[in-house]
Amino acid sequence: MTKIPDILLPTTVVGSYPPAGKKGLGTLIDPMRAAVKQAVDDQLGAGIDIISDGQVRGDMIASFTRRLPGVRGHDVIGKVMPPSGTISVADTKYALSKARYVKGIITGPSTLTHALHISTPMYRKREELTVDLAQALSGEAIALEEAGVCMVQVDEPILSTGSADLGIAKEAISRITSRLKIPSCLHVCGDLSGVIDEILSLPVRILDFEFANNENNLEILGEKDLMGRKLGFGCLDSTDSHVESVETVKERIRTGIDIFGAENLLLDPDCGLRMLPREAARGKLGHLVSAAKEIREELE
Known part of the structure; x- marks a missing residue:
């Protein structure tokens, strides 16, 4: 069983990465193979500690629902059943063939609903x-x-909006994570002010939130007991193609350390980078890695 890397301030991604254009003979067999390879290569080239497969095969909804019996397009037409095979495992195995530490990612049931x-x-x-x-x-x-992934992340951006029943969300997430031996992670973007107590009750070992583009979450979380859980600390703005300077990222990390402690943080973007230009995504990840390295040296 692969564990999360035992280093201070490990860097990771929320998941998605800008997909590459289709090219080469391989696209006749698998049109998105080049995109998966590019996403993995770019993350490794930047020096990210825990990578993903890039989630390049489509948006976070259709990538899962199109494989589920009972769903056709955006319509639920019958009882939803498990897929006949796996959905993301093949691409994740490719990432695992290139990197020791990879996170698996599943779009959460409340967001899909x-x-x-x-x-x-x-x-x-x-x-x-x-x-x-x-x-x-x-x-x-x-x-x-x-x-062989080192964690499984459930993406539930809908939970910060107040639109989902958080009691049902708790039951649903438990059905996904309860049998796992590796750490489970919950990613929720947006302002947490109206839902934080309910989210803190959800059955996961890592909580992943945005802070670069939502500084209000620093105050909200700073007043709460994380009950021994790790925090995925979003310190790159995933909505802006501007590549933050290393110093800007370092300042955000220092703020997180002051509030939560360096030993409790994993560093990542606020959200997926799919909508950014590739050069911006690659630049942001590179600066995240540089900032983390320099902060580690400061703490030694």
């Missing part, structure tokens, strides 16, 4: 769909663990 239209009497309430989506994806989490 609110992106879908229920077109069947099978589900009277969205909450019923959320639970079935969680059950359908629980096998993917186990398969990612068996493949």
